Amino acid sequence: MGNIFGKKKQTRVTEQDKAVLQLKQQRDKLRQYQKKINIQLSKERVLAKQLLKDGKKEKALLLLKKKRYQDKLLDKTETQISNLERLVQDLEFAQIEKKVIDGLKVGNECLKKMHEAMSIEEVERIMDETQDAIEYQRQIDDMLAGSLSQEDEDAVLAELDAITQGDLDLPEIPADELPDVPEQKPERERSRKKAERELLAV
Incomplete structure (x- = not known):
C-alpha cells in the first residue's frame, strides 16, 4: 500500500x-x-x-x-x-x-x-463596439422614457397649426340646454337658519 x-x-x-x-x-x-x-x-x-x-x-x-x-x-x-x-x-x-x-x-x-x-487593434475594436452598444442603449432608453424625435416634434406642431386654423374635424357642441340643478346649501347654513327660526318662534 x-x-x-x-x-x-x-x-x-x-x-x-x-x-x-x-x-x-x-x-x-x-x-x-x-x-x-x-x-x-x-x-x-x-x-x-x-x-x-x-x-x-x-x-x-x-x-x-x-x-x-x-x-x-x-x-x-x-x-x-x-x-x-x-x-x-x-x-x-x-x-x-x-x-x-x-x-x-x-x-x-x-x-x-x-x-x-490582445493587440491594440483588437482593443480599439472592442472599445468601438462598446461605445456603439452604449449609444444604442441610450436611444432605447430615450424612446422608453417618452422623449420625442425631431420627426415627432414636427408632427405635433403640424397638428397644432391645424387646430388653430380650424382644419380639424372636432365634435359638434350639443344644442340642448343643460337642465337646472337646484343649488344645495351647505349643512352649516341650514343649521343656522333653523336656529334663527326657533328664536323667532319663542
Whole structure:
C-alpha cells in the first residue's frame, strides 16, 4: 500500500544554501574558540597573581606575555566573525534578490503573452463596439422614457397649426340646454337658519 498521506515535499537545497550553512558553522566554531580562550585567560590572570604573591615574577611575566598574545588572537577572531556574518547576510540578501528577479521574469513573460493575445487593434475594436452598444442603449432608453424625435416634434406642431386654423374635424357642441340643478346649501347654513327660526318662534 502506498502512503495515504502522500509523499513529503522535498525542498531543493541550492549551492547558495550550502555556502550559507558552511559560513554559519565556521562562525559558530570561532565563537566556541573565543569562549574557550576567554576561560583560559581568566585562569591565567588568577595564576599570574598567585605567582607574583609567591615571588615568581619571571613566570608571572611570561604568563602575562602569553595572555597578551591570546588577547590579540581574540581581536582577530572577532574580526573574522564579523566578516563571516557580513558574508552570510550578503548571501542571504542575494538569494532574496534572485527570487525577486525570478518573480519579475515570470510576471514579464505573463504580461508579454497577454499582450500578444490582445493587440491594440483588437482593443480599439472592442472599445468601438462598446461605445456603439452604449449609444444604442441610450436611444432605447430615450424612446422608453417618452422623449420625442425631431420627426415627432414636427408632427405635433403640424397638428397644432391645424387646430388653430380650424382644419380639424372636432365634435359638434350639443344644442340642448343643460337642465337646472337646484343649488344645495351647505349643512352649516341650514343649521343656522333653523336656529334663527326657533328664536323667532319663542
